[in-house]
Amino acid sequence: MLSFPSVFPAGQPWQPGQSNSAIRFLIGVDGGGTGTRLRLTDRAGRLLGQGEAGPSALGQGVEQAWRHILQALQQAGAQAGGGMPDLSSCAIGLGLAGVGVATQAQAFVGQQPGFAALLLEHDGFTTLLGAHGGQAGAVIAAGTGSVGEALRRDGSRVLAGGWGWQIGDEGSGAWLGQLAMRHTHQALDGRAVLGPLALAVLAQAGLNREALLAWCAAAGQPGYAGLAPLVFDHAASDPVAAQFLDAAVLELERIGRALDPEAQLPLALSGSIALRLAPLFSAATRARCVTPQGDSADGALHLIRQALERQNAP
Numbered sequence: 001m002l003s004f005p006s007v008f009p010a011g012q013p014w015q016p017g018q019s020n021s022a023i024r025f026l027i028g029v030d031g032g033g034t035g036t037r038l039r040l041t042d043r044a045g046r047l048l049g050q051g052e053a054g055p056s057a058l059g060q061g062v063e064q065a066w067r068h069i070l071q072a073l074q075q076a077g078a079q080a081g082g083g084m085p086d087l088s089s090c091a092i093g094l095g096l097a098g099v100g101v102a103t104q105a106q107a108f109v110g111q112q113p114g115f116a117a118l119l120l121e122h123d124g125f126t127t128l129l130g131a132h133g134g135q136a137g138a139v140i141a142a143g144t145g146s147v148g149e150a151l152r153r154d155g156s157r158v159l160a161g162g163w164g165w166q167i168g169d170e171g172s173g174a175w176l177g178q179l180a181m182r183h184t185h186q187a188l189d190g191r192a193v194l195g196p197l198a199l200a201v202l203a204q205a206g207l208n209r210e211a212l213l214a215w216c217a218a219a220g221q222p223g224y225a226g227l228a229p230l231v232f233d234h235a236a237s238d239p240v241a242a243q244f245l246d247a248a249v250l251e252l253e254r255i256g257r258a259l260d261p262e263a264q265l266p267l268a269l270s271g272s273i274a275l276r277l278a279p280l281f282s283a284a285t286r287a288r289c290v291t292p293q294g295d296s297a298d299g300a301l302h303l304i305r306q307a308l309e310r311q312n313a314p
């Protein structure tokens with residue numbers, strides 16, 4: 001079983017019997033390398049508002065993560081008709097990319113701006129909880145990054161992938177974008193055919209070596225993920241693009257097998273890349289797939305709600 005940071009309240013361990021009667025609102029956050037989505041509910045779970053902002057993956061900076069989370073909360077509060085809620089009346093559950101790096105998670109919690117209670121988890125786990133309503137199951141999530149997670153029937157957790165875009169996140173948008181850019185470098189050198197995919201990358205990122213080097217130096221995870229649509233767009237006309245999509249499917253199916261070797265758990269696909277690739281998955285994988293009940297923000301809400309209920313239990 002894997003262990004992740006769980007923090008109650010205000011960065012301190014949760015104390016059994018501590019009153020949480022002042023908590024009026026629950027917040028669920030899904031934060032990744034491209035964007036942040038947030039839902040605000042009352043204690044009964046009624047949706048009050050939603051908000052979106054820029055990325056809150058911890059690897060891109062703790063200050064940025066909190067800034068975008070609070071921007072999304074401001075939107076949700078405005079939608080609810082009351083503006084920014086008093087943070088001391090809010091319990092927040094977060095599923096963020098980058099939580100596996102302990103120093104990043106600790107720095108994030110250390111800068112929390114005053115929520116009454118906070119629970120932080122890996123975004124793969126909150127995606128899993130949202131997809132299966134907190135029940136046993138597996139999820140393969142591939143958007144800007146990629147990760148797989150399973151909750152087995154005995155309560156144990158399994159994590160596969162999610163090593164970060166610089167070295168892993170196979171099958172993700174950033175990974176596909178890196179493949180496309182690497183192929184374009186080779187095509188510009190004469191080491192590969194200058195076909196439709198490479199021409200499209202050149203048109204988007206720069207037409208010569210100097211321009212491409214500058215683009216790559218500044219791109220980061222969102223920049224590479226922004227090239228992934230080109231791979232899909234040119235798969236029918238460029239065999240290299242089609243091969244990249246096949247490779248992405250292979251990598252994501254390997255994640256699925258690592259999570260559930262005996263293929264006994266219901267499987268949900270999540271994220272823009274996984275959903276676009278879904279028709280290319282094997283028949284055996286497609287047969288196991290179920291429609292997700294909710295998303296990562298729903299899973300984060302489930303997480304914080306369950307924690308509060310456990311704290312209130314006699």
